[in-house]
Amino acid sequence: MTKNSIKELFSKAHELYNKKDFEKAKEVYEEILSFDRKNVEALVNLGVILKALGDRQTAYQNYVKAINLNPKYIFAYNNLGNLLKDTGNYKAAIQVYSDAIKIEPKNFHAYNSLGMVYEKLKDNNKAILSYKEAVRVNPNFAKAVNNIGVILYKQKKYEESIGIFKIALKIDPKYYELYSNIGACFNKLKKYDEAIDALNIAIEKNPKNGGAYTNLGNVYNKLYEYKKAAKLHEKSIELEPNGSNAYSNVGTSYKYLGQVKKSIDSYKKAIELDPNFVNAHFDLSTMYLAKGDYKNGWEEYEWRFKKEEMIPHIIKNKDIFSKPMFSGTEDVKDKTIILHSEQGFGDSIQFIRFLPKFKEKFPCKIAVKCRDELKELFKFIEEIDVLTHRNEATPEFDYHLPIMSMPKLLNMKTNKDLPKQNPYLFALKDKELEVKKEKGKINIGICWSASITGESYDGKVFDLKYFEPIINSNKINVYTLQVGPENEDIKKLGFEDKIIDVTDKLTDFSKTASLMKELDLVISSDTSVAHLAGALDVPVWIPLQKVPDWRWGNRGETTPWYPSAKLFRQKTSRVWDSVFQSIYDKLFSNFKIKIK
Structure with missing residues (x-):
């Protein structure tokens, strides 16, 4: 096979790839490699095709083989790093991108990818440093500038984030997604008019940007215009059927429109697309609980501890959360379970009623650590063996359990399973x-x-x-x-x-x-x-x-x-x-x- 014929095959494969005809593109690259097994470009390109077809293992082997054949072939490193990043092998991905940078110090794509890995690891400081390095190497790399803005958004630094997005927009005025990001920031700042203006520009510039529609829908959710919000989220889904955020957001619109079934179905679809979508799980739980479906509701409600808002609470009470959470299956005879307050005062007051039934089912020593202002109120609950508040030392215990998890372990399925004692809290005359x-x-x-x-x-x-x-x-x-x-x-x-x-x-x-x-x-x-x-x-x-x-x-x-x-x-x-x-x-x- 001549060089010209190989060149023609590369051109043909590239055309097939652009048409998303991956199977035929694969055949062409395999044909090239049958004549030249050491063609690193064909090996890497075939790896890209294999990854698209879901054969990540063989793709990995192709990239490694290409690097062994030519340790300075930078595209092999970039693609191998991307594969490792996408499969969650972040430590290895960092090493591969770092190797790429050593070979080519001005490889701004590798710096950007490195930043994305650090983001996945929630190391925002290193992520920002990597993105800044990408911009230092290539000041016109608007994508890396945008990524810095996204981190600032996640850190709730919305004003700073807007400033960064505007810088990226100056670099690349056709980077229309930035208008959508700016609109999302204004939404968080409750500057709804500015948010609507920015998002309308995003949609005008790119009518097929599904993210802009759902961001605009979120603004109208905040403005209580749920019908308008639902239509925007539905448009986003039409454009991007695999967008889990749009399904979750339209679920919220349906919730406030009183369309319970459509809301539940939307949250379930969001979870189907992203099984670890924490807020969708939590919102689904509230829909189940509101309609009295406690069996499904309590199960989904456990996702509350993965919500971002709960992280400070968990860190503050790490002495409790560092020990195992009681699942209901452990032998707790002669053991101590500590029940602890979570969320608001009302939640603890509402759910402490389950304690007598809980102790009856799980005969163990019960310690309770509640918010300070509740201690005197809870002193009259006979089933509590040790009572402390948050500013006191945590008593010795074997397992912990959040107060609001009791009904799940008691298998509460309907309102008939509610404890009958009434009243269940008491007060001395003052x-x-x-x-x-x-x-x-x-x-x-x-x-x-x-x-x-x-x-x-x-x-x-x-x-x-x-x-x-x-x-x-x-x-x-x-x-x-x-x-x-x-x-x-x-x-x-x-x-x-x-x-x-x-x-x-x-x-x-x-x-x-x-x-x-x-x-x-x-x-x-x-x-x-x-x-x-x-x-x-x-x-x-x-x-x-x-x-x-x-x-x-x-x-x-x-x-x-x-x-x-x-x-x-x-x-x-x-x-x-x-x-x-x-x-x-x-x-x-x-x-x-x-x-x-």
């Missing part, structure tokens, strides 16, 4: 918090805000002003149960002479519980105050957003979790007027108090 009973008057405790770090904060809270008709009633004494800076709303609205404020005495939840037991009614936003009232079996009315947290279900005025609770649901998202009108009507029907 003379400092005694409430004077006045004839013709009732005593109501109110709470209008929630933890700013909690899920769906914006949707579940409302303005204190909604309570004004109740506050002004001469038949109601109103007590504030709102602690923290939000309690300053009382002064801002001029209610300090109308609302009874003893929050300086509410130093922990046992104190709040003592006050609650004195009240005729609690009206609270979806926060720990509502859970505490329910756990104490104190009458509590809870105004809820249209699509509330999973634990309140999707419909109904009552909840099996708290028999003393009544739920008041929004009919229209973000509209509280009709909710509070229903509360005023209920005050009249229950207490004969007319609210003007």
Whole structure:
């Protein structure tokens, strides 16, 4: 075979590869190698074809053979490194890219690939250094500049990230994906108009950029325009059917549109495409739990500990998480299991109810490590053998278990499996918090805000002003149960002479519980105050957003979790007027108090 005929075969193979006709391209490269077994270019190109066909092992062998034949053939190193990176063999990939750089110090592609490996290893500092080296070698390499911006985005340095993306855009004005990245940053900064402008440019410049559509859909999710968001995510899926993010995002749009089945199917599709998609697993769990499918719900809910938001909690409590988590199969006779608080106060209050059944099923010593403000409240739970709070030393234990994992190990499948004890938390009478009973008057405790770090904060809270008709009633004494800076709303609205404020005495939840037991009614936003009232079996009315947290279900005025609770649901998202009108009507029907 002549050199010209081999050259023609290379050209033919290249054309077939561009047409994605990998099988025929493979045959052509094999034909070349049948005449010239030491042709390193054919070996490497065949490796690329084999990788595309899923034969990674033979591709690996081809790359190694090419390097052995010609230790300075840089394309073999680049492709071998990419193969190792794609298969998760990061340590070997780093070595291969480093070897490539030694051979060709100005190999900016190798520096960029090295940065991508360090990103996979979550070593962002080394990743940024590698990307900077790529840019130093080739100042016009916009891709590496973009990658620096992406890391800054992951680090939540959104303003800095925008600046880097704009630099990349100056280098390559046709790098239209950068507009999409800039839009995503503005979305995180809650600068929605700027986000929409940038993403519309991204779509205008490249109408086939699926990522831009789903980023724009995310903005409209934030703006509560779920129909518009869903259409954008659907367009993204149409363009990129294997995009797991778009499926997860449209699942959220469907969730808030009340399309439960479509939401679940979308999250499941996202997981099918990316089995380790943590947020999709977690969001799917909340959909199952909201509809009462506890069997699937608790299983998926375990993914919460892989969420990015939980990493600081795990690091802070590494003395607990460093030991094995109880799976329900270990022999725990004469052993100690430590139950520990996670997430918010309300979560611990809601789920501590499972402790008696848990100890009955798993007869062992129970230690509980809770958030500081819960310790006094939990002292009355007989099943706790050792009780500490987070600022105290962790007691000796053999296994740990997050409080919210108990129902999974108890095999809770339906609401019928909920513990029947009611109330399940108790409070001692506190003379400092005694409430004077006045004839013709009732005593109501109110709470209008929630933890700013909690899920769906914006949707579940409302303005204190909604309570004004109740506050002004001469038949109601109103007590504030709102602690923290939000309690300053009382002064801002001029209610300090109308609302009874003893929050300086509410130093922990046992104190709040003592006050609650004195009240005729609690009206609270979806926060720990509502859970505490329910756990104490104190009458509590809870105004809820249209699509509330999973634990309140999707419909109904009552909840099996708290028999003393009544739920008041929004009919229209973000509209509280009709909710509070229903509360005023209920005050009249229950207490004969007319609210003007």
